[in-house]
Structure formats: structure tokens, C-alpha cells
Amino acid sequence: MKTLLSSFRRLPITRILDPTIPLSGYTLLDLSVTNPDLKHISLSDPDACQKYIDEVLVRKKARVAYGGYLEQRDLYSGNVNFALDEERRDVHLGVDFWAKAGTRVVAPLDGEVHSFKNNAVQGDYGPTIILRHELEGMLFHSLYGHLSLESLDGLYVGKAFKKGEELATLGTPEVNVHYAPHLHFQLILDLQRKKGDYPGVCRASEVDFYSRNCPDPMLLFRCRSN
Template identity: 40%
Template structure:
């Protein structure tokens, strides 16, 4: 049964985060979980190239990395060094071209701006604060273009559908293939300009309740 927070998110009148033709267009859903055949198909090759080739084959304009998925891809990054059990992804990864514009799905205040430049981290990061139907919550946008941090200011008000930034490239986004990490957070706790996008599987019950499925806002029918 949906929580009160999930029910509220489902009831919101939202705008798109990405351009509509991308957000609702043809997409390749990529299963990055530990046991999936993709890893055998990639072998010793480049997984980023493998994804791009699969996208071209179906005419996709976006790839999607799933929410609530255990992944092996973090183990060899500086950001996740020494935490092999931290592998549960709690956002949506929306793989698009660098420079793709981002707009706020509902009215917002810019809560924080940061540039987390450890290899494997978020790179330029924005957290927006929302107040809807008596409830406060946050959305996090990771792996952005550095110019985003000059576009907006902490405390600035954004109206639904307003441009606030762009997706970054690999040289500035923490070292990842270009994509948006999009995450919903009910309670930031003591976090200020950051929040984990990957957690420990033994914390799943609590964390997934605090960070529900981002598709409650993205609203694709195939997720």
C-alpha cells in the first residue's frame, strides 16, 4: 500500500524534468544489477559504448538506469572505496546528451548547490526544496554541467517548468557517462548539500521509504 508521501507525489500536477520528447520518448531501460546478462555481453568492452550501441539499435533518445537496483559498478570508484556492500541505487539514472536542459517539476526553492568532485561522486549537484499540500520534500539532481552552479542561487524561487540547469559531461560530472541522477527525498536529516544516491542493502526498508520511486514524478509507463 502506498505511503502518505507516495500518495501525495502521485497526486501532484507536475511538469517534466527533461524535455518532454526525451522524458516520454523511446528509451533503453538498462538493467545494471549484478547478475544480469548485460555484463556477459559487455565482457571486457566498454559498458558505456555497449549502452550507446543498444540505444542506436532501437532509436532511443535516453537510457534509464533503474531505482531500487543492486549494482556492481560502484566498487572501483574513489567515492565508494572500502564499502563493497553499498550497492543499492535509490534514484533514477536518465542517460541523455550533455547540455540537455532541466526544469523543475513543481514550484521550488533552491536549497543547495555543490560540486562533489571525487571520482564516482555526483559532480555538480542541485537540491530543490518543495512545499506541496502541506508537505515539504526535496528533489536531488546529480551529474550536472558546471554552468548550472552559475545559473541559480541558494534561496532562489523557481516556478514549475522553469529552467534551472543542464546535464554535464564526463569531464565534470564525477566521471560518469552523461546522465541525470534524479532522486526524491522526504527528509534530508542532517545532510545539507548532498544525500546518498546509493545505500547499503540492509538499510533498504528505511531508505526506500524516505526516498520513494522517482517515477512518481517522472511518470513513464514502462517503469
């Protein structure tokens, strides 16, 4: 992983959303269980979640709110798919970019389609694309979740995307399985034979493995997610 992250630092600056949005239009967002502002907000309700995000964007004079890597959240409470045993899955493994539905997603690196799928189960990603990348001889993957259905049109395994080329657009809550509109972006070293899907949330006891297999995506943009 250290070698891969070193390679990221040698890349030109990259973007993942509509390049017309200036960097000054981004602000960090804290959706962790330690944020006192969320004490009486039901983040699992997309309307309530969107209202809170809009308040942050207005306060920060921003257009995109981002963050969440290894953040422990209450966002998944009440969903049985995250509580199948005594230890609930509530640690987020990617970075979320909260923006309006329809916002363009661009490929941050050259890559090709590894797999894609509409994971239409509440709590999952909805329409999802996974790209395969090779950088200085190293193979890894990037996952894009909560997209629009149209984002899957015309895709096929092996389809190439150049850095900066439009890859997808953000979906609405009706399509992205009941979340406020956002992009879930995750780096994955070993997909463990999965196609079109990969865990984006883990249990606290699994953080050691997943933090090694899914490094902080914001390092690709030369900053940390929190």
C-alpha cells in the same frame, strides 16, 4: 510517504528533461548485476558504459535511457569510496536518465534551491543541486546530480524555480566525476541536515531505511522505474 505519493497522482503530467524529447524517446535500461549483457562490460569505464547505452538506444530507437531505483550494480566496483568496510555500497537510490551531455534538465515541480555544491570526488555527483518542495502541506526534497559546472552559476539558497523551468544541463565525464553523461534524480524526505549532497547509493543492509526516506522517483511520473 503514502500521502505524498497520492499527491503526486493528482499532479498534471510532468517532465524532467528537455520537453521536446517525446515520451516515445525514452526506454528502460537495466544496469543491474543480474543483466547477463553486462557480464564482460566495465561500467565504471565511462566510454564502455556509454557504448553499451548507445547500443541500447539504437536498438530501442530511443534518445533517453532511464531506470535504476534500488538496482544493485557493479558500476561502483573498484572505487574505494563505495567499499569502506566489509559491505560494499552498491544499491542505487535514485533514477538515472542517460542522455547526451548538455541535455536540458527542467524542474519537475515548483520548488526553491535548498543547497548546491560541486561534489568533485570520484564516485560522487560532481555539480549537484537540491530543491525544496512543499506539496499539499508536505515538505520534501529532490536532488539533481552529474550536472554541468554552468548549472551552478547564479544559484543561491532560496532561488525559486517553476515547474518546467530550465534548472540545469547534463555534464561531461570530465565534470561529472567520470561517469557517462546522465542525470541522477532522487527524492528525499529527510535530508538529515546534509547540504548539497546526500547518499545516492547504499548498502543492502540499509535498503529498508533508504527506500522509506527516498521513495521511487518514477512515481512522480506515474510509473515505476523497473
